[in-house]
Amino acid sequence: MDPTVIDLSRLQFALTALYHFLFVPLTLGLSFMLFIMESVYVMTGRQVWRQVTRFWGKIFGINFVLGVATGLTMEFQFGTNWSYFSHYAGDIFGAPLAIEGLMAFFLEATFVGLMFFGWDRLSKLGHLIVTFMVALGTNLSALWILIANGWMQNPVGATFNPETMRMEVSDFSVVLFNPVAQAKFVHTVSAGYVIASVLVLGVSAFWLLKGRWVPVARRSMTVAAAFGLASSLSVVVLGDESGYALTDNQKMKLAAIEAAWHTSPAPAGLTIFGVPSMATHETRYEVKVPWVLGLIATRSLSGTVTGMSELVLQAQERIGSGQIAYAAVQTLKANPNDLTARAAFEAHKRDMGYALLLKRYVADPAAATPAQVEKAAWDTVPSVPLLFWSFRVMAAIGFAMIALFAIAFALCSLRMHLNARWFLKLAVIAIPLPWISTELGWVVAEMGRQPWAIDGVLPTFLASSSLTPAALLTTIAGFTLLYGALAVVEVRLILATIRHGPVEHEVEADASIDAPTVSQPLVA
Amino acid sequence: MFDYELLRLIWWALLGVLLIGFALTDGFDLGVAALLPFVAKSDTERRMVINTVGPTWEGNQVWFILGGGAIFAAWPFVYAASFSGFYLAMFVVLSALILRPVGFKYRSKRPDPAWRSRWDWALFVGGLVPALVFGVAVGNVLTGAPFRLDGDLRVFYDGSFLALFSPFALVAGLLSVAMLVLHGSAWLSIKTERGPVQDRAVSFGFVAGILALVLFALGGLMVARMPGFELVGAVETGAPSNPLHSTSQMVAGGWLANFARYPWMVIAPALGFAGTILALIGIRSRSGVLAFGGSSAAVTGIIATVGCAMFPFILPSSIDPHSSLTVWNASSSERTLGIMLFCVVVFLPMVLAYTAWAYRVMFGRVTTQAVNTSPDFY
Numbered sequence: 001m002d003p004t005v006i007d008l009s010r011l012q013f014a015l016t017a018l019y020h021f022l023f024v025p026l027t028l029g030l031s032f033m034l035f036i037m038e039s040v041y042v043m044t045g046r047q048v049w050r051q052v053t054r055f056w057g058k059i060f061g062i063n064f065v066l067g068v069a070t071g072l073t074m075e076f077q078f079g080t081n082w083s084y085f086s087h088y089a090g091d092i093f094g095a096p097l098a099i100e101g102l103m104a105f106f107l108e109a110t111f112v113g114l115m116f117f118g119w120d121r122l123s124k125l126g127h128l129i130v131t132f133m134v135a136l137g138t139n140l141s142a143l144w145i146l147i148a149n150g151w152m153q154n155p156v157g158a159t160f161n162p163e164t165m166r167m168e169v170s171d172f173s174v175v176l177f178n179p180v181a182q183a184k185f186v187h188t189v190s191a192g193y194v195i196a197s198v199l200v201l202g203v204s205a206f207w208l209l210k211g212r213w214v215p216v217a218r219r220s221m222t223v224a225a226a227f228g229l230a231s232s233l234s235v236v237v238l239g240d241e242s243g244y245a246l247t248d249n250q251k252m253k254l255a256a257i258e259a260a261w262h263t264s265p266a267p268a269g270l271t272i273f274g275v276p277s278m279a280t281h282e283t284r285y286e287v288k289v290p291w292v293l294g295l296i297a298t299r300s301l302s303g304t305v306t307g308m309s310e311l312v313l314q315a316q317e318r319i320g321s322g323q324i325a326y327a328a329v330q331t332l333k334a335n336p337n338d339l340t341a342r343a344a345f346e347a348h349k350r351d352m353g354y355a356l357l358l359k360r361y362v363a364d365p366a367a368a369t370p371a372q373v374e375k376a377a378w379d380t381v382p383s384v385p386l387l388f389w390s391f392r393v394m395a396a397i398g399f400a401m402i403a404l405f406a407i408a409f410a411l412c413s414l415r416m417h418l419n420a421r422w423f424l425k426l427a428v429i430a431i432p433l434p435w436i437s438t439e440l441g442w443v444v445a446e447m448g449r450q451p452w453a454i455d456g457v458l459p460t461f462l463a464s465s466s467l468t469p470a471a472l473l474t475t476i477a478g479f480t481l482l483y484g485a486l487a488v489v490e491v492r493l494i495l496a497t498i499r500h501g502p503v504e505h506e507v508e509a510d511a512s513i514d515a516p517t518v519s520q521p522l523v524a
Numbered sequence: 525m526f527d528y529e530l531l532r533l534i535w536w537a538l539l540g541v542l543l544i545g546f547a548l549t550d551g552f553d554l555g556v557a558a559l560l561p562f563v564a565k566s567d568t569e570r571r572m573v574i575n576t577v578g579p580t581w582e583g584n585q586v587w588f589i590l591g592g593g594a595i596f597a598a599w600p601f602v603y604a605a606s607f608s609g610f611y612l613a614m615f616v617v618l619s620a621l622i623l624r625p626v627g628f629k630y631r632s633k634r635p636d637p638a639w640r641s642r643w644d645w646a647l648f649v650g651g652l653v654p655a656l657v658f659g660v661a662v663g664n665v666l667t668g669a670p671f672r673l674d675g676d677l678r679v680f681y682d683g684s685f686l687a688l689f690s691p692f693a694l695v696a697g698l699l700s701v702a703m704l705v706l707h708g709s710a711w712l713s714i715k716t717e718r719g720p721v722q723d724r725a726v727s728f729g730f731v732a733g734i735l736a737l738v739l740f741a742l743g744g745l746m747v748a749r750m751p752g753f754e755l756v757g758a759v760e761t762g763a764p765s766n767p768l769h770s771t772s773q774m775v776a777g778g779w780l781a782n783f784a785r786y787p788w789m790v791i792a793p794a795l796g797f798a799g800t801i802l803a804l805i806g807i808r809s810r811s812g813v814l815a816f817g818g819s820s821a822a823v824t825g826i827i828a829t830v831g832c833a834m835f836p837f838i839l840p841s842s843i844d845p846h847s848s849l850t851v852w853n854a855s856s857s858e859r860t861l862g863i864m865l866f867c868v869v870v871f872l873p874m875v876l877a878y879t880a881w882a883y884r885v886m887f888g889r890v891t892t893q894a895v896n897t898s899p900d901f902y
Contacts, residue, residue, distance in 0.1 A: 079607030090600020098597035101590035110583035117579035465608035
């Protein structure tokens, strides 16, 4: 495989996925907040809550369409850019994507139309149910996508079939109840709820600072404070490191995040600061807090966190075992009835992916030299400085969000939130932070999985399509231009909507008189 | 319960159901968007046209996304080979489709006429380009795509973007545009009030219907003269999915062989012609229901014709006889096909039920008055 093609394919996936995830978490969280706000409206019958719901519904709509539009790219990108992955994993990985469409996205997309167009055509309760269906659909959608992603991190319930040269499902329920996927789901949707809460909190704070739309702003702030506190606690407490003890590569990810080059005696200390070096395999200027890492990672005082050097030695052994499986598959390709090869394959198939790591250095992994095996084993270490810092910034923002919402909740409970100007300013400044945090979360998850596309099964450098660099550069440039332009348009529309405020239709038409062309009322 | 052969057959049929479902629902959204700048002149008219599909296009688009997911799950070889092979074409389609959600939602957010006009043309592109490229892609599937699989079943593609646009593929592309524009204008004739927009829509629809008839017939004549594909040797219908174990070859006029072998398949092209003619009659007599019923039958018949002609091929290779993907060698495992069939049986009826309900809630023509007064409209 041409390394340029791999790098460009990864760049495009990173760009389009990270961009897609600017919009998705807000959809996940805001849909539930809309349901909460509208429930209050339906229960109390007070118009101001309808105004609250409709305003945030507008913001939801502007954001939602970009999530949908950029999701189109994601659905097809595995086929366009990662066709060998698609072949290798389609038997398992395709199913959650298809079920996502069938069970979740249809629900979300069908009801979202009614949510916007059905205000006058549905009863109050009917519309509330529609809003709930949208929230349910978006969150189920996340569940299936994270089951798919969780399988790439921890590929359970599947085995390699030499006759079809791909992974095939052996037990689908194990794929569904993959603990890594479950942890990821809770962590990811909670992060989405935090993002939505921070936006609602910040915009409400902005209005309160300006003394505009106070009735809407203070109600929105109360919802955001409560929902945000629960979510920010959930995102940290139910962080997905609970799955890190499960597999060798998840252990490697944890070790890389902690820059643990060697196994240290239990309970391990947590490195708060340091400068990890990939060249010397050590971390300079370390600042450690004793015991904490052991407690977080193993939930005990006696469990050890395995270091990278030790994990590399294990990888080396698995490469050796994988070479036997790989050789057996080559024999089985020519003669499927070779019983010796079949037995060898069955005994070593778990490690076959490790032999594929050698393909970077030698065409036939079975013929690799010990030096090549050692090099390939060290390839299982992801970029330590990147993971170390991404994780720390992500976690710091996570804790900051808990503090922010704890204060917000206290102030709202004491009815002091209208006058605490220092806090209102803080809430406005905090708006971008959770976006940075979630994007870094994906960097940790996906870069931490390297060198694997599917953990322990298929290396990334074998997973891409056989494309030319020119084709990839064309699409990267195209997506960058298109996405860039849409981002500018979206942000400006959201800002304009916030500036315009939560006005209902009649008032709105009057408000647009100062605009040069008033042929049409400004409506969502 | 079902054996592997039957599951593969069912999933071949479901592939057809999904593609037809997409063309029937999102197809008229594409047609409407492609017609937008021509059938609607003033801003109110354009908003009327946009709001005929406003509440439902999003759900319709899921047929496309589900199509992608279902091909991935049930036909992973097809997913891997076709989308990477038609790489730049896919990029063009996706870019155009990305413009659509944003265009619908953002267009009426600002009163500035230049802003609105830009989005109108973006919507036009978002409707026309996918319709054209999908047709061109089907044309290329019929001629066979220049790809081969190596011993590890990795796909290599030898074609170029411009080579996709052969004369036959262009005919297929134009047929797709004509068919969806006809379908879109039939939709407009049932969803808009009587007036200039509806008048223009049916005029365009009439021309599109005539073109669809001519292009469908022309495509049929070209298919009769060009090579189709057939399997060579014993056909293992229940064997593990590995295309390298089967062999195909080109045969002149091979795509017509199925219609002789299974005469009932003639229903598909007959439905294509009859539906188009019914739609034309509906348009002439100003019966929106007949026009839309006819165009729906036409869309179903035309797409089914391609599937019937090609069976059991899904994506034949024009350069390597051992790489052609068929119903018997390109599917997921028996277990995955079974699980996915269960999901379809459970969820598809639910989808159809709430989709029908959504259409019922939004039932009725979009009027100028509603466009000018409703706060919910785009």
